[in-house]
Amino acid sequence: MVKVEIVDEKDAQGTSPYASHDSSRTSSSVSLDSVDSNVDKDESVLDRIAALVDIVPPTTRHAISTKISRTASLLKRASKVAGNVVWIVTTSALLVALPLALALEDEAKIVAQEKELLEQQQGQQMLAPAAYPPGSNPNQPQSLVPPGF
Template identity: 60%
Template sequence: MVKVEIIDEKEDGNNSPYSSGASSASASTDSLSSVESDASADETLVERLAALVDIVPPTTRHTIASRVSKTASLTKRAGKVFGNFVWVITTSALLVALPLALALEDEAKVTQTEKEMLEQQNGANQMLAPGQPGQLVPPGF
């Protein structure tokens, strides 16, 4: 905590570089309040946060800085590992799963084509041999 003392300028012999021509204590407090209001209006939030450095003890600042540094380092490592994991999964999917999917699609097309050919042959056989049991006779016969 700060302790404020009022020192009479006459006792000091005016040797202080901060002494002014005003001898009353109220005049000096008036000038201080006007200086404070001017400074607070020009101060930005960043400057106020920077001024907090003086309030926090050095050991606490070091502890906070080391914890923030460790957290940032851990986050960076985790991001790197996660990125590598995603890279491996993505490239594996492109190199293995995509060709497999294309091969399965081609096989399905071949199977579908064979099925259509069998249906066409069955349809042609039905047209040539009407009257067999279980087969439909086309109209007009």
């Protein structure tokens, strides 16, 4: 915070470079380098920013504060809704899509086994007429079980 003090010229004679002596008014021998700075060495950047609050009028501060709080509230609600949507999608995928994927995989295995069995039967039917004795009828209906079982 800035502290304002009223100093009489009589008390400040000789101690201030800005004294009202006639010679000092026209003289430029006194520079700002000779004036001690009253900056507090322990003051942080946050303290300086906090001191800037006094520059902004109260109505503007209130408007800024209101906008920031509304934005924070909106972001909080949006993140809550997004979290709920992610939860719903994830649990739905686990409860519906995972069992469906497993069932489709099992069905694909069964289809592959049936196809392999059919290929085995077709391969044995091609070899089967040569496996019959020469006196048997090749037009005889074939059984589903291959010979030798």
